[in-house]
Amino acid sequence: MAGMRLYDNGWAPSPRRVRLYLAEKGHGLSEAIERVPVDLQHGGNLAAAYLAVNPRGLVPALVLADGRVIDDSIAICRYVEALHPDPPLFGSDPFAIAMVETWLRRIEAEGYAAAVYALRNGHPAFAGRALPGVLAGEGAAPPQLPALVERAGVLWAGFVASLDAHLAEREWIADRHYSMADIAALVAVDFAHRARLAVPESCGHLRRWHAAATARPSSGA
Amino acid sequence: MAGMRLYDNGWAPSPRRVRLYLAEKGHGLSEAIERVPVDLQHGGNLAAAYLAVNPRGLVPALVLADGRVIDDSIAICRYVEALHPDPPLFGSDPFAIAMVETWLRRIEAEGYAAAVYALRNGHPAFAGRALPGVLAGEGAAPPQLPALVERAGVLWAGFVASLDAHLAEREWIADRHYSMADIAALVAVDFAHRARLAVPESCGHLRRWHAAATARPSSGA
Known part of the structure; x- marks a missing residue:
């Protein structure tokens, strides 16, 4: 997961799903992905710098090493799940x-x-x-x-x-x-x-x- | 897929997702799963017979051969996808x-x-x-x-x-x-x-x- 950046916010519910998922998944993923805080309370999500990352102005967003962006919390987790199937967190049968x-x-x-x-x-x-x-x-x-x-x-x-x-x-x-x-x-x-x-x-x-x-x-x- | 029953309705959008998925998936799945129509227009989804299948009163519902029920359209498709991964309809990488x-x-x-x-x-x-x-x-x-x-x-x-x-x-x-x-x-x-x-x-x-x-x-x- 080297080179990935997760745009995050400690207050909002959607990025919390991703943080909990990474913590449950293990593999040191929580530490391996760089976190970038976005200040929702003061409109940081609608600032030009963040809209260049995610034009929808929502968090979280995961930026891959090659620059591609995943801007949905569950989709980010399913992406990580495809790379690290164990332990299965989207169903074991x-x-x-x-x-x-x-x-x-x-x-x-x-x-x-x-x-x-x-x-x-x-x-x-x-x-x-x-x-x-x-x-x-x-x-x-x-x-x-x-x-x-x-x-x-x-x-x-x-x-x-x-x-x-x-x-x-x-x-x-x-x-x-x-x-x-x-x-x-x-x-x-x-x-x-x-x-x-x-x-x-x-x-x-x-x-x-x-x-x-x-x-x-x-x-x- | 023998012994499975799909509770269906030709008008409603959610069962249509399942029918299109099965048709795209192939493997003869559309024909192998028994269809049971539910008359939403006249309250058939809220009749006791159907509430015994799905207490939420919504279609679709897939009843497995062992009696377990899946009552969400995308979940039904993900279940079939797990049994028949090819062709991949939930993403190929x-x-x-x-x-x-x-x-x-x-x-x-x-x-x-x-x-x-x-x-x-x-x-x-x-x-x-x-x-x-x-x-x-x-x-x-x-x-x-x-x-x-x-x-x-x-x-x-x-x-x-x-x-x-x-x-x-x-x-x-x-x-x-x-x-x-x-x-x-x-x-x-x-x-x-x-x-x-x-x-x-x-x-x-x-x-x-x-x-x-x-x-x-x-x-x-």
């Missing part, structure tokens, strides 16, 4: 591969989407940034939609209930061991917490899982 | 693997999401079904949000512009040959058309790609 993908898509469309809806449409700091990256700056900024905060609550309630039920019979979400689905869910749950979407006391299985995921050394990466 | 994933996620979050936003929040037939499957039926049905139709237009315009620019230098979206990213984009573009989100005349590269994708025998599967 065909059914587990399907379960990882099922949950990655569900976490993204329901859990993570709920958190993004709530935060970008409900938090004053996101006024004018209801859509991320350059989408927020093209023409008139899209307005915050308070009704989406309410819808976020519906999505979130359905998401945590279904994940809690799923975890009643399983230690981890999609495979016999910790996988990318667990990483994405941990990032979504922690991000949702900042958007005031909590895991209710009634979701005991999900809370047990969250404690176990948080206890792994990777969670602080 | 590590960078192509990353590009397929990048575009699958972008198509889902921007192109397909725009179409879903517009249709479920703007079309009278979706009153009371602004969220899909069982989410629409739990408690009070979430209201249609006209502001999301407007936001869908912003998302869609950004999506088609970026995909058009991307295709200026490429025959297909993510790999040297046709891939799952092309399948997902074709399904999204055709579905968006029904939500009155069109590919503008100015997007010549995207229109050329769309004609080529539509001309493939798989597109009618």
Whole structure:
């Protein structure tokens, strides 16, 4: 992984997926890839220097030694997975591969989407940034939609209930061991917490899982 | 693939991804998997018989010979891909693997999401079904949000512009040959058309790609 640069941000959820993945994967990857911080809070992602790396103005972005760029968090992880298949974090057999993908898509469309809806449409700091990256700056900024905060609550309630039920019979979400689905869910749950979407006391299985995921050394990466 | 059943619907976009994938994959898979139609227009997806298969009330769902269920379109395709790696439709090398994933996620979050936003929040037939499957039926049905139709237009315009620019230098979206990213984009573009989100005349590269994708025998599967 020599010569690779990862454009990163300690606050944002998407680069956190990549950091946790690299920490779980091992092989010294976390140390082998250079990190370049991007200051989202002060618009560093929309500055010309960063738009030259990623015209979408989003983090993370991985720049390969030959200059090619991968600008999606899960795609970065799948790239590293193709180079370093072991330990398998995207599923250790065909059914587990399907379960990882099922949950990655569900976490993204329901859990993570709920958190993004709530935060970008409900938090004053996101006024004018209801859509991320350059989408927020093209023409008139899209307005915050308070009704989406309410819808976020519906999505979130359905998401945590279904994940809690799923975890009643399983230690981890999609495979016999910790996988990318667990990483994405941990990032979504922690991000949702900042958007005031909590895991209710009634979701005991999900809370047990969250404690176990948080206890792994990777969670602080 | 003997003994597998695919719960399908000819109108809905998600099962179409699976049918196109199976047709492109070959190996006689399209014929080897039994198809079971689900009548979404008349609530067949929320009937007890189908909820016993997929409690989420969504199509597609693939039931394996041992009774296990995969209820996400891309996850079904990744399962088949793990069993039948050739020809590779999720990327033929590590960078192509990353590009397929990048575009699958972008198509889902921007192109397909725009179409879903517009249709479920703007079309009278979706009153009371602004969220899909069982989410629409739990408690009070979430209201249609006209502001999301407007936001869908912003998302869609950004999506088609970026995909058009991307295709200026490429025959297909993510790999040297046709891939799952092309399948997902074709399904999204055709579905968006029904939500009155069109590919503008100015997007010549995207229109050329769309004609080529539509001309493939798989597109009618």
